[in-house]
Amino acid sequence: MDFLPDPFPLLSAFLQWLAVIAVIFSSVLLITFTSNLVSNGAAGAALYGQSLGQSLVEIFSTSVSRCYALAKLTFTEAIRRKALFVFVVFAVLFMFAGWFLSDPDQSAKYAKDAVKIHVTFILNVLTWLTMIVMLLLACIGIPEDIRLRSIHTVVTKPARRFEIVLSRILGYVGVGTVLLGIMSVTSLVWIYRQVPVSARSELTARQPIWGQLSFLDRTGNKTDAGINVGDIWAYRSYIEGATKSRAIWRFENVTPAMLTTMTDDDGKTYEALRLESRIEAFRSHKGNMDRTTRFQYIILNPERNLEVTAATLEIGDEFSGRTDGIRRTLIAETKDNESKTVDLINDLVAKDGSLTIAVACTDPGQYLGMARSDLFIRLPDAPFAVTFFKAILGIWLFMVLTVTLGVTASTFVKGPFAIMMTFTFLTVSITAREFIRDLLSGKLKGGGAFESAYRIPTYMNDTTDLPSNPGTQLIKWVDWVMNGFLWLIQQILPNVSYFNMTGYVANGFDVDNWNTLLPAVLVTIGYFIPCVLIGYYCLRSRELEAK
Amino acid sequence: MSTDVASPTAAKDSSSLSSGNEPVISIRNLSKDYRDFWGRPKVKALKSLTMEVRKGEVFGLLGPNGSGKTTTMKLLLGLLFPTEGEISILGKPATDVSKNERIGYLPEESYLYRFLNAEETLDFYGRLFRLPADVRKQRTNELLELVKVSHARKRQLKEYSKGMTRRIGLAQALINDPELILLDEPTSGLDPLGNRDMKDLILKLKEQGKTIVMCSHLLADVQDVCDRIAILYGGELKVMGRVDELVKEQDATQIRSSKLSEAAAKEVLDVLKKHGVSDVQIDQPTSSLEDLFLRTVQESRERPGRRISV
Numbered sequence: 025m026d027f028l029p030d031p032f033p034l035l036s037a038f039l040q041w042l043a044v045i046a047v048i049f050s051s052v053l054l055i056t057f058t059s060n061l062v063s064n065g066a067a068g069a070a071l072y073g074q075s076l077g078q079s080l081v082e083i084f085s086t087s088v089s090r091c092y093a094l095a096k097l098t099f100t101e102a103i104r105r106k107a108l109f110v111f112v113v114f115a116v117l118f119m120f121a122g123w124f125l126s127d128p129d130q131s132a133k134y135a136k137d138a139v140k141i142h143v144t145f146i147l148n149v150l151t152w153l154t155m156i157v158m159l160l161l162a163c164i165g166i167p168e169d170i171r172l173r174s175i176h177t178v179v180t181k182p183a184r185r186f187e188i189v190l191s192r193i194l195g196y197v198g199v200g201t202v203l204l205g206i207m208s209v210t211s212l213v214w215i216y217r218q219v220p221v222s223a224r225s226e227l228t229a230r231q232p233i234w235g236q237l238s239f240l241d242r243t244g245n246k247t248d249a250g251i252n253v254g255d256i257w258a259y260r261s262y263i264e265g266a267t268k269s270r271a272i273w274r275f276e277n278v279t280p281a282m283l284t285t286m287t288d289d290d291g292k293t294y295e296a297l298r299l300e301s302r303i304e305a306f307r308s309h310k311g312n313m314d315r316t317t318r319f320q321y322i323i324l325n326p327e328r329n330l331e332v333t334a335a336t337l338e339i340g341d342e343f344s345g346r347t348d349g350i351r352r353t354l355i356a357e358t359k360d361n362e363s364k365t366v367d368l369i370n371d372l373v374a375k376d377g378s379l380t381i382a383v384a385c386t387d388p389g390q391y392l393g394m395a396r397s398d399l400f401i402r403l404p405d406a407p408f409a410v411t412f413f414k415a416i417l418g419i420w421l422f423m424v425l426t427v428t429l430g431v432t433a434s435t436f437v438k439g440p441f442a443i444m445m446t447f448t449f450l451t452v453s454i455t456a457r458e459f460i461r462d463l464l465s466g467k468l469k470g471g472g473a474f475e476s477a478y479r480i481p482t483y484m485n486d487t488t489d490l491p492s493n494p495g496t497q498l499i500k501w502v503d504w505v506m507n508g509f510l511w512l513i514q515q516i517l518p519n520v521s522y523f524n525m526t527g528y529v530a531n532g533f534d535v536d537n538w539n540t541l542l543p544a545v546l547v548t549i550g551y552f553i554p555c556v557l558i559g560y561y562c563l564r565s566r567e568l569e570a571k
Numbered sequence: 572m573s574t575d576v577a578s579p580t581a582a583k584d585s586s587s588l589s590s591g592n593e594p595v596i597s598i599r600n601l602s603k604d605y606r607d608f609w610g611r612p613k614v615k616a617l618k619s620l621t622m623e624v625r626k627g628e629v630f631g632l633l634g635p636n637g638s639g640k641t642t643t644m645k646l647l648l649g650l651l652f653p654t655e656g657e658i659s660i661l662g663k664p665a666t667d668v669s670k671n672e673r674i675g676y677l678p679e680e681s682y683l684y685r686f687l688n689a690e691e692t693l694d695f696y697g698r699l700f701r702l703p704a705d706v707r708k709q710r711t712n713e714l715l716e717l718v719k720v721s722h723a724r725k726r727q728l729k730e731y732s733k734g735m736t737r738r739i740g741l742a743q744a745l746i747n748d749p750e751l752i753l754l755d756e757p758t759s760g761l762d763p764l765g766n767r768d769m770k771d772l773i774l775k776l777k778e779q780g781k782t783i784v785m786c787s788h789l790l791a792d793v794q795d796v797c798d799r800i801a802i803l804y805g806g807e808l809k810v811m812g813r814v815d816e817l818v819k820e821q822d823a824t825q826i827r828s829s830k831l832s833e834a835a836a837k838e839v840l841d842v843l844k845k846h847g848v849s850d851v852q853i854d855q856p857t858s859s860l861e862d863l864f865l866r867t868v869q870e871s872r873e874r875p876g877r878r879i880s881v
Contacts, residue, residue: 075666082668093698097684104686104727173682177743180648180676181699184668567651 032543041550044515048554052561079564082184083557090183091191098195102161107199110157114207117149118214126218138223143412143530146211150204151419151524155450158200158423162430163442165192166563171438175568189559192431193424193552200423208416212409229411229534230300232400233282235273235381244268253306253391260304260393265317265385271394272324275401278379280369282401286349296349297368298402303383303392305339310389316340317390321350324380325372332356332366336386347402350381406534414535415525421548422523426450428548432555435562453517460514464507472503518547594659595751595782596624596647601656603642603806612654616642618806619656624784629777631797631814632786638803640786641679644755647784648676661751672700675749679756681740685729689720689739692728693746700747714742719768733760741769745776752776754785758792767865770796791859794818827856 060068125141166188169175178188219227241247242264250261250271263269284298305317316338323332334350356366366372373379383399385392429449433442462468470476470486478499479486490496522544528535535541601620604612617639624630632640645651647658649665658665661673683692690711697707715721718738720731728736737760744752757773758766773783773796787793793800794814802810810817831839836853843851 078666087701089701090699093695097687097695100691101684101686173678173680174684176648176650176678176682177676177696177740178699179650179668180671180674181696181747182668182671182701183699569645569651 032539032546034542034546037543037546040515045554048516049557079561082564083186083560086184086187086190090187091194094178094183094188094191095195095198098165098192099198101165102196102199105161107157107161107203110153110203111206114149114153114210118210121145121149122218126220136223136226138219139226139532140530142215142219144526146215147415147419147526147529150207150211150416151422153207154200154204154419154423155426157203158196158427159430159443159446161199162192162196162427163434163446164439165196166431166434167437167439167442170568173568179568185563186556186560189431189435189563190556193428193556196427196431197424200427201420204416204420204423208413212412215412226532227408228532229406229408229529230532231403231406231534232300233275233278233403234397234400235275237394237396237399238272238274239263240268240270240272240382242267242269244270250394251391253393255393260395260398262306262391262393263383263385265390265392266388270322270382270384271392271399272380272382273399275379275381277377278369278373278401279377282403283352283369284349284402284404294349295352297352297379298347298349299381299399300345300347300402301383301399302343302345303339303394303398304343305341306391306393307342308389308391315387317392318386319392320384320386321348322382322384323350323354323368323372324382325374326380327374328371330356330366330372332372334381339392408529408532411525411529411534414537414541415529417541418523418525418535418544421544422520424548425518425520425523425551428552428555432559432562435559436566449517450520452513453520457514457517457519460510460517464511464514471500472506474499474502474506518551519543520547522547593626594623595626595661596622596784597657597659598622598643598647599657601643601646601658602654603639603646603651604654616806617646620803620806620808622801622808622811624782626782627777627780628798629773629783629785629796631793631800632784632803633788633790633793633800634786634803635788637805639806640803641755642806643803644753644784644786647753648674672747673750675744675747675752677740677744677752677754677757679759681736683728683736683740683743686727688727689715689724689731689742692739693742696743696746702747710746710748714745717745717772718742734762734765737761738765741772749781751782751784754783756787757785758787758789763865764868766792830855 057069057072060072062068064071125145166175169178175188179185216224216227239247239250239261240263241250250263250269252258253262261271263271278297282297283295285293286296286298287293299321303319307317318336318338320336321334323334324330332354334354335348337346337348339346350368352368354366354368354372355363356371357363368379381399383392383394426446430442430446433445437445459468463472470479471490475490478484478490478496484490490500522540525535525540525544527533528540599621601617602615603617605614605616607613616637620639620643632643634640642651646653647660647665648671649668652666661670663670684695687695693711693714694707697710702710712721715724718741720735720738720742723731723735728739731739737757741754741757744754754773758769761769770792773785776783777796777798785793785797797814799813800811800817801808831853840851840853
């Protein structure tokens with residue numbers, strides 16, 4: 025999986041959010057102002073101003089006490105409407121999941137994947153159960169309140185409609201929190217009990233420091249990527265053995281605090297920089313295919329012209345993960361073939377705090393494949409529960425987003441439509457956001473919807489240019505308009521990939537706080553604020569009659 | 572019977588009750604059209620209604636189904652938006668939420684949260700007025716006693732009979748000790764005892780200086796408690812004025828006395844005939860069925876086990 029090592033572009037994301045919000049709200053204000061003028065003439069402007077003023081007063085006079093009362097009502101309503109029946113489904117799934125997830129033979133291969141299987145199952149179950157229950161609850165609350173007219177007894181009290189929308193969201197979030205809290209604690213216990221003893225060491229939270237990857241070709245010159253060995257999946261690039269080809273990682277801000285105490289084969293402890301790697305070996309007949317493939321970690325400090333071979337290691341299988349310690353004290357060979365002792369931190373870390381580690385393959389005719397996330401500095405691990413609950417926090421944030429969208433939709437359409445609308449919005453966000461991005465960026469060949477519809481029946485592949493005639497010009501123009509519409513859609517679709525942290529937990533990694541958790545929090549807040557305002561506006565501008 | 576038949580735009584008010592009092596509700600040329608999906612007017616529910624309700628009076632809105640009573644009530648509360656016209660309620664526009672601090676509203680059906688029990692219901696509505704916890708508790712106890720459902724305070728409202736739900740509905744309308752109380756069909760669904768209790772309560776609230784607006788189909792109830800009424804038909808105001816004046820038969824005289832002997836009755840008839848009075852009826856007055864029922868229930872309570880043999 026991609027562990028998203030790229031930093032989250034906080035400022036540009038915030039500016040884009042501001043721009044989208046400004047455009048949406050300006051458009052709404054303009055349309056409502058114009059419609060007021062049309063329906064009320066010149067007096068419409070004054071009425072509009074009065075209404076806008078009243079809205080602002082209502083928003084800023086929000087009462088915590090009333091919000092608490094309404095949120096508590098929502099919570100009680102959901103619980104007494106048997107929302108907790110979800111636990112029955114949960115219990116049934118758990119009772120029988122063990123049959124399908126466990127291996128009676130307890131094979132080594134199963135043990136290797138046991139954590140991944142169980143964690144993925146649990147987090148998916150929690151996500152879907154919570155989402156379905158909360159989607160249904162959030163979308164029917166206000167429409168039912170309007171249908172049964174119980175809302176009449178609330179809006180005829182001093183409760184502001186802003187408070188009603190806000191409290192509905194908070195109440196359902198409260199319900200979701202209780203459901204998710206109980207299910208996640210149960211799940212964690214279940215995982216600890218269900219995972220075989222041999223695999224429990226995998227229940228951990230590695231804390232990686234990711235580096236930037238670059239390559240040298242077989243002559244030692246810099247290159248954008250390594251060799252392509254013919255694999256369709258171009259995730260990994262390959263370096264050639266016994267040449268000057270290298271995969272070079274540069275780690276920033278390396279400090280002594282990153283060193284770990286490790287134990288050697290004799291039981292002696294030493295200070296070392298722990299590296300974890302997952303390198304793929306691609307063996308060819310030009311070399312010896314029957315033996316392991318050897319590679320070296322080479323620590324470089326160009327400022328001091330130092331190059332230290334830290335370790336020569338072997339890859340037995342085609343693909344294997346391993347953890348190695350680079351000792352703090354190393355022996356370096358100078359150009360005069362003299363040996364001298366160097367300190368990993370003091371001598372090999374550059375002045376800007378960066379550490380450069382190259383991987384070289386020493387076997388001629390063999391190749392090693394690597395991607396950016398295949399080598400990282402592994403800090404002391406955090407407890408598995410920490411990363412597990414961070415993933416739960418991701419599900420919780422997704423639940424908050426779902427509830428927010430559901431309640432907002434329910435302020436202007438009836439329950440079933442609100443469910444469909446919210447579900448579609450989230451499904452498109454999950455499945456089509458990347459597709460729309462690739463389509464608009466031109467990464468996807470073959471044009472837009474109409475061009476594709478033209479190419480398919482005419483058996484025209486997607487790399488061939490369309491013939492130039494008025495018909496194809498029209499197709500391109502229609503696609504251009506459609507793409508404009510898709511661009512608008514893309515601006516309001518949330519990047520829900522931030523909420524899915526299953527990959528981290530299933531693979532034994534700590535969830536990245538800054539590059540995954542923070543964006544998930546910000547996306548949630550980014551939707552929460554405008555949605556509450558839109559929901560308030562819709563509820564305020566409608567007559568609360570069940571017609 | 573003599574009445575003032577009002578034009579749709581302005582009803583002549585025969586009231587002299589509180590002519591100097593400030594209006595609590597003021598409605599000017601209020602119209603409401605219900606529209607279809609495309610925004611075309613479908614039903615004209617209210618046509619240019621103009622009226623006022625003054626402080627301290629019990630005002631009744633009467634009319635057959637579809638006459639615009641409930642629409643008027645909902646427009647007053649901001650649940651519906653007027654197509655035309657102006658509403659001022661307690662000196663504020665109907666859409667101003669802050670006016671609700673001083674209003675109590677009992678809806679047509681008791682649209683309450685059926686999953687809450689009586690105590691939770693009143694506590695919830697009390698919180699919406701930001702009443703302190705001790706005040707909420709005190710008001711809850713008082714109101715449950717007042718509407719006579721304190722014995723069922725822990726039962727969810729879905730287990731309540733219609734009459735009990737109505738009582739809780741009234742209690743929630745009074746939780747904030749409002750100045751203005753809007754009651755939509757307050758006696759519907761109540762048994763005669765409950766009906767009498769409700770009417771007594773309305774009169775008690777009036778004594779406390781509250782202003783009450785009620786709409787009802789039950790004309791006897793309205794006559795019992797209302798100072799003034801307005802009769803709507805087809806969305807138009809047809810009649811408005813003081814109840815006692817509106818129902819008074821201007822061309823008839825009623826003399827009431829203790830029971831007369833046959834001889835005395837004959838003499839009275841002779842005197843009336845001597846004065847040229849025709850169409851004279853002398854008989855015993857009847858009490859209302861409601862009075863008979865209440866008297867029977869009262870006696871049954873005092874002497875349980877007594878029954879009549881047929």
